[in-house]
Amino acid sequence: MTSIPQHNYWGYTTPPGTPTVYSLTNSGSIRVLWALEELVEGSMLESYNLKSFERSKTTHAAPDAMKEGFRLGKSPILTVSPANAPDQPPTSFVEGRLVLQFIADHYSKGVWDPQTPQDRARDIFFQEFAGTTVSTLTSLTLTMDVIPEAAPWLLKPLLNLIFVPLKSVFKGKLVEPFEFLEDALSDEKPWFGGSKLGLADFCMIFPLDTCVARKYFDPAKYPKLGRWHRTVHELPAYQRAAKKMGEYNNIKA
Structure with missing residues (x-):
C-alpha cells in the first residue's frame, strides 16, 4: 500500500x-x-x-x-x-x-470565539447542521435539478418527467430545516455563532446561497433567516470573496 x-x-x-x-x-x-x-x-x-x-x-x-x-x-x-x-x-x-x-x-486571534459556553455549543452544533442536514438535502435537491439541465435536448422531456417530481420531494424536505434555522435566530442571537459572527455562519452560507439562487428558499416565509442571508451579502468581506471566486451561483465577477 x-x-x-x-x-x-x-x-x-x-x-x-x-x-x-x-x-x-x-x-x-x-x-x-x-x-x-x-x-x-x-x-x-x-x-x-x-x-x-x-x-x-x-x-x-x-x-x-x-x-x-x-x-x-x-x-x-x-x-x-x-x-x-x-x-x-x-x-x-x-x-x-x-x-x-x-x-x-x-x-483569527480569537475574533470568532463564542462569548459563552452556550454559544460555543450552539456554534459547534450549527457547523455540523450546516455540513450535514442542510448541505445534504440541498445537494440532493440540486442533483435532481441539474441532471435534466445537462441532458441532450432530446432526453430532457423524459428526464423532466422523472426528476422534477423527485426534486419536489427533496425540496419539501428542506422545509423543516428552514423552520428550525428560522427559530434559532433572534435579536439577541442574530448569528448562528450566537451574539456575533462565528464559524457556523461561514459553514452555513454555501448551502443557503445555493438554496436562494435555485429558489428552494423563499426569504418572505423565513424573515429572520432571510435577514441573516441579506446581512452576509452586504458585508464587504463577503462581496470581495464572491468577486474573487470569479463566478458564483452563475454570476460572473
Whole structure:
C-alpha cells in the first residue's frame, strides 16, 4: 500500500505562514474566502494567495490541476508552510469545516470565539447542521435539478418527467430545516455563532446561497433567516470573496 503524507495536521512548533487557497468557481470555497477576507479586513492576516480554477463547461467538474494542492482535487483546499520556512513543502488542509477551524486556530486571534459556553455549543452544533442536514438535502435537491439541465435536448422531456417530481420531494424536505434555522435566530442571537459572527455562519452560507439562487428558499416565509442571508451579502468581506471566486451561483465577477 502506498503511504500518503499527513494532511490536516500542523506538525510544527512555529506558526503557519501565508496560506494559499485553491478555489473552484461556484463552490464551497466561498466559506474559506469569506473567512480570510474578514481576517484581512480586520488586520489579523496580512494577505493570502489565491489559485482560482474554473469548472468544466460540460461536466462541471474541477480540473486536474487542482490536485496540485491535494490529490483528490476537491474545493476548497488550503496549503501553508511555516512562516519561518516558506520554502518548506506545504501542508494541505481540506474539508471546509476543518479548513475554517485551522484558520480560526492559527490566524483569527480569537475574533470568532463564542462569548459563552452556550454559544460555543450552539456554534459547534450549527457547523455540523450546516455540513450535514442542510448541505445534504440541498445537494440532493440540486442533483435532481441539474441532471435534466445537462441532458441532450432530446432526453430532457423524459428526464423532466422523472426528476422534477423527485426534486419536489427533496425540496419539501428542506422545509423543516428552514423552520428550525428560522427559530434559532433572534435579536439577541442574530448569528448562528450566537451574539456575533462565528464559524457556523461561514459553514452555513454555501448551502443557503445555493438554496436562494435555485429558489428552494423563499426569504418572505423565513424573515429572520432571510435577514441573516441579506446581512452576509452586504458585508464587504463577503462581496470581495464572491468577486474573487470569479463566478458564483452563475454570476460572473
